[in-house]
Amino acid sequence: MRHLLSAIAVSAALVTPVQAEETYEQRLALATGYIDATLEDIDMAAMIKTMWQPIVNDIKSKGIPLNDDQIARINQLYQDEMTGPMYEIMRDQAAVMAELFTFDEIKAIRDFYATDLGRSAMSKLPQVTERQTPIVLKLMQEKMPEIIPKVQAILSEGATAQ
Numbered sequence: 132m133r134h135l136l137s138a139i140a141v142s143a144a145l146v147t148p149v150q151a152e153e154t155y156e157q158r159l160a161l162a163t164g165y166i167d168a169t170l171e172d173i174d175m176a177a178m179i180k181t182m183w184q185p186i187v188n189d190i191k192s193k194g195i196p197l198n199d200d201q202i203a204r205i206n207q208l209y210q211d212e213m214t215g216p217m218y219e220i221m222r223d224q225a226a227v228m229a230e231l232f233t234f235d236e237i238k239a240i241r242d243f244y245a246t247d248l249g250r251s252a253m254s255k256l257p258q259v260t261e262r263q264t265p266i267v268l269k270l271m272q273e274k275m276p277e278i279i280p281k282v283q284a285i286l287s288e289g290a291t292a293q
Contacts (some may be wrong), residue, residue, distance in 0.1 A: 158229035166228075175217060176256050178260070
């Protein structure tokens, strides 16, 4: 929460009474404050669980037994390998936001997150990912046998045309 307050202070300092065209640096500062606030609240372990849980579920669905110790070790492996990189990726979102969004859009997202409703909604995003990831993976598994030969045909057409 203290990061959110600092993000609000940063944005107040960046806004002038007659806001000229905002700069990348202004958008980046605001986005960085927003990202810092979200990282303070995020349950990274739950987010990382969404990465390995579909794999474990798929293994179990194929009748392959997994005991609690194996699942705990898979969880620990993912937590160890993914926590640092995930924080880095999330911190890098500030630059992406500064490139894609306007100052006012970033401010609106930050302001929404500052509300109880906004924080509650955003905290549920890992659950959305957890529910959608197995569906996307299944779709990819089903479609890739159809797509790969078509991509190969397109590539071979390009090679013969040259």
